[in-house]
Amino acid sequence: MTTSAPTSATTTPRGGVERYDPATIEAKWQERWAADGLYRTADRVPGKENWYALTMFPYTSGDLHVGHWFAMAPSDALVRFRRMQGYNILFPMGFDAFGLPAENAAIKGGLHPQDWTYANIERMRGQLRRMGASFDWDREVITCAPEYYRWTQWWFAQLYRQGLAYRGEALVNWCPSCNTTLANEQVVDGKCERCDTLTEQRMMSQWFFRTTRYAEQLLANEDLDWPEHVKLMQRNWIGRSEGAEVAFALEEPTATGVDEIRVFTTRPDTLFGVTFMVLAPEHPLVRQITTPRRRKAVGEYVQAAARKTEIERQSTEVTKTGVFTGAYCVNRLTGDRVPVWVADYALATYGTGAVMGVPAHDQRDFDFAKQYRLKVKVVIAPYTGKAKARLTEAYVEPGLAVNSGQFDGMPNTEMKTAVAAYLAERGWGGPRVTYRLRDWLISRQRYWGAPIPIVHCEEHGAVLVPDDQLPVELPYDVEFRPTGESPLALSEAFVNTTCPECGRPARRETDTMDTFMCSSWYFMRYADARNPIEAFSSAGAEAWLPVDQYTGGSEHATMHLLYARFFYKFARDINMVTGDEPFTRYFSQGQILGPDGRRMSKSRGNVVAPDDQVARWGADCFRAYLMFLGPWEQGGPYDVDGIVGVSRWLNRLWTLVVDPPTRTGGPEGGPLASELRRAAHSTLERVTEDLGRYRMNTMIAALMELTNTLQDARATGEADRAAWDEAVELLLLMLAPSCPHIAEELWTRTGHGQDASRGSVHVQPWPAFDPALAARDVVEIAVQVNGRVRERLELPADADEATARAAAEALPKVAEHTTGHEVVRVIYVPGRLLNIVVR
C-alpha cells in the first residue's frame, strides 16, 4: 500500500530518530500475518477453550463506511484480548450479498447484479484487510454464492417439511417503486425502507414461515446476556396479549354456512357492554353478510380502504370511519342484538380481524360510537363514587362490574378470567393469547435472491425440489424489467422444468427469498464454512455454536436478531445444534454520526470516508480514535479534528520506545522505579477491566496516561532500566488489541518475536495483574468539614481513623472551621476522605 504519509511525519527526522510511519509498518504486518496464517482457526486446540466471536457481516454496498469500522474495530480489539487470554478464537467474516440494491443498480446502470456484487466484495475485502482485523478469511461466507445458497434453499426445504413454511393468500405490504412485497419490519412510517416510497396493501399469494409458532419461546429472552433495551424491543415487537376469543352468533347464517363472528378481546370483562361489532374491510365475512341494500356503500368503503396507504390510514386517526353492513349478530351472554359495521380501524392482520365494540370502556370504540351515534353501555363502575351518567371519554380504569348479570359486583380484574372460563364452558369461546408478531413473509418478486426451491405441477401442486437437486441456480442471463413479477418469471429456461413427482412439465416458483433468510443462519455456516455435503457438520457445531459474543447495531433488534433466534430454535428442533439461543452474549454499539451530529449521508455532505482517514493517520490511529470517541454503546458525532490527539499519542509512544532514555542508570528500586512499576500495573488493572466491560474509551485513556507517565520518567532521567523495560513491555502488550500494527512493530524492535508465528505480540499471554504492585503506599485524601473540602492530606494507605483524624485536626485550615464547634461525627473512608461533622 502506498499512501501518502502524514505530511509532518517523515519530513523532519528528529535527531536521527526514525519517525513513526504507519503506512509502511501496517502494510508490512498485514502481509506478514496473512503469510504466517496467524488467525487461521483450528476447531480444537489442546488446552484451549473455544470462543466464537462474531461481528455482523456487511451488506455488499461497495464501500466500507465509518459505521462498519466503528462496529468491527473494537470487536477485533476484544477478540485479540480474548486470544491473548488463552482462548482458541473463531472470528470469521463474510458478505451479505443478495438484495435489492444490486438489482436496482443493474436496472439503472446496466451492470449485472452478480458482477456489481462481486466487484464490491473485491473492494470491501481490501478495505477490511487494511483495518488490520484478525479475521479468519479461510471461512469467508458469501451469501449469493451457489455453494452457500444451496444450503439456504435446504433450510427452506427443512422448514417446509416440518410444516413451518407455507403458501398463503395474504394482505401484504407492497412497494410500487421496488415492485415487491416487504415484511412489516421493512416498512418504516408507511414507507419502503429502501426507497422511501409509500407502500400499499395488496392481497397476494406468498410464502411464509410460521414464526408465530415460536412466539412464546422468542418472548422468553430475559436470561440472555444482551442489552436490556434490545430484549425489550423484541418483547414489544412480539407483543403478547392475554384475553379471550368470543364467538357472536350471526342473526342470519351466510350462504356458505358460517354462523358466527369471532373476535379477540383483552377485555372479556366488558363483554356485557358490547353495542356494535366491527369487521376489518378485508375480513372474508364482509361480502357474505352485507345486506343487499347496504352492498353499494360497503363495497365502496372496502375499495377505498384498499387504496389507502399506511400513512393515509394513520392520518385518519382523528376521525374514525366505517359503514354499517345491515347485518346483526347476537351477544350470547345478553341476548342483545348487535349491528355489524365495517371500519378500517379494525386490522385484518391482528387477532381475528374483527373487534367487539365496547364504547364505554375503550377509547377507540368510544370515538367510533360518537361518530355514528351508536349506543354506549356502561358495565364497569369506579370503586369509589358512581359511574358517570354521560361519559366524555371511555372509562378504562379498574372497577366493579355493573349491568353484567351474574357478574355484577365482581372486580373487573377477576371478571376477565371468570368470563373467559364461562365462555369456554358454553362453547362460545374461551381464554386465548394473541401476538402482535406476524408470520414471516419471505417471498420477494425479485431476481437477486435465493430462488425458493419449489416446482408447481398441475397435478401435484407445489412440490419441493429434492435436496440432491439443489441448488436451484439463478440463471445469469435474464432481463431486468421492474414488472411486479420476478425477472425470473421472464426466463423460459429457468421457469420450465419437470415435476419431481411425476416428471411431467411444470413451472418453477419464481419468487426469491428475503435476504434476511440468508443472514439468519450464516453464523452457523462459519462453524464449517467449506462443507460441500452439509450445511455444517455436527462436529463444527459442537466446536463453535452457539456464538459466544455477537456485536452489531441494534437496528437489527426486531429483524435479523429475531429471525436468527427463530432459525436457531428450529435448528435445535431438527437436532442440528444444541442450546436454545444463537448468541449467548450480544453487544450493540451505537451509531456513528457525521461531524454535524446528524446521520451521515451523501446528500448532507457529511460523510467521512474511512479510506481517507486511514491514508492520513494510519489504521491503528483510526481504530484507536473510534474507540476513544466515547462509550461504544452510545456512538456519536465523528469529530475530524479530534483524531490528531490519538495520532500525537502514538507518535510519542513510538518515540519513547524507539528512543528510550539514555540515563537509565537510576538506583535500582528507587522511588521513580517503584512509581513506574505502580503506574504500569494499575494501568493493567484498568485496561483488563475496561476490555472486559466493553469500555474501549477509558481503556485508551488509561494507555495514554501510562504513556504520559513514561514520558515524565524519561524527562526526569533517573529511570531504573528494569522498571522502564517492564513498563514498556506491559504497555505494548496492552496496546496490541487496539493498535495491532504499531504494537507488533515495537514488540519486535524491543527484542521480542523474531519468529512471528511464535513471537508475535498477538500470541503472547495477557499479563497477569498483581494488586500488590499496583497499590500505592502513600495516598492523598480529602479533608472535609461539614462536607466541604478544606484541605488535602498525605497519609499511609493503611492509616486508621484515629491517625487520620489526628493529622487532619492538626491542619490550620481545618482547625479554623472546627474550633468553637462541637464535633458531632467523623466519617473516614480510607484512601478517599475524612469528613468532620460539626455543630
Add this chain to the structure above:
RNA sequence: GCCGAAGUGGCGGAAUGGCAGACGCGGCGGUCUCAAAAACCGCUGAGGGCAACCUCGUGUGGGUUCGAAUCCCACCUUCGGUACCA
C-alpha cells in the same frame, strides 16, 4: 400517546454514594527556530479577590444522606423504538 436511553467546561467525554471535569480536542502563554510547521513545557468551568483564598456549578424544582452528577419524587428537553394491535 406508549416504551426505552440520555442531558456534566467552548467541544467529545471521565467520575454510578466520597476531592466533579480523568483522557483528548480547541484556546491562551512559553521553549526551540531567521521564520513557520512539528515537537516539548505551563495555564485553561464560572464569578469575586493584589493574594492566601472564598462563593457558585453536573437540564429544572423538591427530597433522602455527614456527603448526591450518582439514590427517590415531579417536570422539561433531545435521541431511538413503536403507533387504531382490540
